[in-house]
Amino acid sequence: MISCVCHHLVRVGRNVMAPWHGLTIGLVGMLAASLFAGAAQASTSLILQSTTSTDNSGLYNYLLPHYASVSGVEVKVVAVGTGQALENARNCDGDIVIAHARDLEIDFVSAGFGTERHDLMYNDFVIVGPNHDPAGIAAAKTVDDAMRAIHTGNATFASRGDNSGTNRAERRLWTASGHTPDSGDSGWYLETGMGMGATLNFAVQAEAYTVSDRATWLAFSNKADHQILFEGDPNLFNQYGVIPVSPTRCPMIQHQAALDFRDWLVSDEGQAAIAAFQKHGSQLFFPNAAKDGAAVASR
16 A cells, blocks of 8 residues: 555656656747847847938848848948947947048048948939029039039028038038138028938928938938039049948957958949949949958058
8 A cells, every 4th residue: 555655656746747847848948049049139130330321312221131131130220420420330339330431431440440441332422402593503514613602692501510421521522612611601501410311301491502412312202392403523422431340449249240241242242232222213322342352451
């Protein structure tokens, strides 16, 4: 009887413990799988610090899902002016940068914050304004003439005023024209401190001229009575570069993922994808990655 009771207790003990034992193993397995999946997900995403012009144009909505489909990597975009994008990257708040202010990009790499800079693509800047063109810039022969006409006529001009690539190009154009205005100039020169899309909205509402990259203007939907009034001058060329952030300066970044993304962007496949992006039947960016490697490498 005692033997039977003991046997019964053992049998019951096994029957009771077995499901819990299996459940414990299952939970551990599920937890391990969850942790592994979380680690895998964290390792297959990277942060791109980028100019607003490429984002406003819709390029990333087109390009990044295509890259994710071939690589499994999610690229998250922080769209700010070029100056702020590079500053964010200096603070290790990104893995890779796409910008369009070559002097700032070279300084960034030379200071050791980026590993190397590659040309990526280009388009051009245009001057947009109200159809009635109060400064008469449509008749200008050069961009210097167009900028001087705006100044001479005290025509309202909207500047981004944010140290972005577009803002730096605009300031360069003013300097070349012989006059560098500031926001105190008789109220005609207005700094928005905003990105390209927001500045275009402001210019439309204020019936102001502004300098825009062509891609953002073509993608912009609130044109109202504004149009391109001056274009085509060689000084309106707009080059974009791509720079992986240095893992020496920022050890926690996803450096290999950044290199892989850079390599894809400058590859034949990536360059073809950039070339294929259009709005309203117009190509917005023209790929021109150098075939001989980095244009500028960190010292």
